[in-house]
Amino acid sequence: MKVIIVGCGKLGSGLAKALVRKGSRVTVIDRDPEAFDLLGENFQGEMIVGTGYDREVLDRANISRADAIIACSKSDEANALIGKLARDVYRVPRVISRLYDPRRAELYRSLGIQTLSTTTWGVQRAMEMLSYEKLDSVLTIGDSQVEIIRTETPALLVGRAVSELTVYGEIHVVAISRNNKPFLPSQGTVLHQDDVIYIAVLASSANRLKTLLGLK
Numbered sequence: 001m002k003v004i005i006v007g008c009g010k011l012g013s014g015l016a017k018a019l020v021r022k023g024s025r026v027t028v029i030d031r032d033p034e035a036f037d038l039l040g041e042n043f044q045g046e047m048i049v050g051t052g053y054d055r056e057v058l059d060r061a062n063i064s065r066a067d068a069i070i071a072c073s074k075s076d077e078a079n080a081l082i083g084k085l086a087r088d089v090y091r092v093p094r095v096i097s098r099l100y101d102p103r104r105a106e107l108y109r110s111l112g113i114q115t116l117s118t119t120t121w122g123v124q125r126a127m128e129m130l131s132y133e134k135l136d137s138v139l140t141i142g143d144s145q146v147e148i149i150r151t152e153t154p155a156l157l158v159g160r161a162v163s164e165l166t167v168y169g170e171i172h173v174v175a176i177s178r179n180n181k182p183f184l185p186s187q188g189t190v191l192h193q194d195d196v197i198y199i200a201v202l203a204s205s206a207n208r209l210k211t212l213l214g215l216k
Contacts, residue, residue: 001019001024001025001067001068001130002024002025002026002027002062002065002066002067002068003019003024003025003026003027003066003067003068003069003070003130004026004027004028004029004058004061004063004066004068004069004070005019005026005027005028005029005069005070005072006028006029006030006052006069006070006071006072006073006078006079006082007029007030007052007071007072007073007074007079007098008028008029008030008032008035008036008038008039008047009035009038009072009073009074010038011072011098011123011126012028012030012070012072012073013028013035013038013039014123015070015072015123015126015127016028016039016043016045017039017040017043018123018127019045019127019130020043020044020045025045026045026046027045027046027047027048027061027062028045028046028047028048029048029049029050029051029052029057029061030047030049030052030073031049031050031051032049033049046061048060048061051078052071052073052078052082053078053081053082053085055085055089058085058086058090063086063090063092064090066086066090066092067092067093067094068092068093068094068095068096068130069082069083069086069092069094069095069096070096070097070098070126070130071083071086071095071096071097071098072097072098073098076099076100076101076104079097079098079099080097080099080104080108080113082097083095083096083097083108083113083115084108084113087113094114094130094137095113095114096113096114096115096126096130097113097114097115098115099115114137114140115140136149136150136151137149137150138150138198145202145203145204146200146201146202146203147200147201147203148174148198148199148200149198149199149200149201149209150196150197150198150199151196151197151199151213152194152195152196152197153191153192153193153194153195153197154213154214154215155193155214156214157191157213157214158191158192158193159190159191160190160191161187161188161189161190161191162176162185162186162187162188162189162190162191163187163188164212165191165197165199165212165213166187167205167208167212169202170201170202170204170205170208171199171200171201171202171205171208171209171212172199172200172201173185173189173197173198173199173200174198174199174200175197175198176189176191176195176196176197176198177195177196177198178192178194178195178196
């Protein structure tokens with residue numbers, strides 16, 4: 001996975017090092033070259049000095065090939081702008097912006113940009129959100145602690161019941177679209193090939209969901 005991180009403060013540097021340890025290709029952008037000292041001498045990722053919403057800087061970071069971008073600078077305005085550019089212009093699959101103002105956060109979540117407030121933001125929380133990289137997140141609820149994930153029925157679940165994708169209090173199938181006709185399933189509903197499944201999941205249960213879907 002290729003990830004761009006804008007802002008090399010305590011959060012950005014911690015997330016960058018964690019992602020590199022997991023084998024991701026990481027590019028960190030910050031206006032202050034001294035900020036990169038937080039990454040340590042052995043950091044294996046790329047470092048770019050510049051403004052995160054400057055399109056020349058984003059092009060240097062190869063944003064057109066990025067799987068995810070996390071904007072965690074100290075500015076709400078900059079983080080929101082970076083998220084909008086990444087989503088609308090560059091079509092980055094996974095966009096996360098740290099926003100301090102909860103009113104602005106709700107607006108950007110409605111536009112498909114994931115946001116986190118300072119009260120819940122942390123390296124582990126960001127890693128949980130990024131763990132959906134092979135799935136399509138269509139809605140976030142409650143400061144991104146619950147998400148609605150969209151995916152096609154994996155081969156190993158064709159012919160199986162919805163109950164096999166249910167973990168009470170953690171993972172629930174909330175809707176299925178079959179032949180472009182959506183409906184609300186029961187626990188006994190059998191999954192068909194080419195069904196589009198909508199699943200409500202706690203962010204902390206992301207890895208468990210991926211296991212049930214055969215993605216791990």
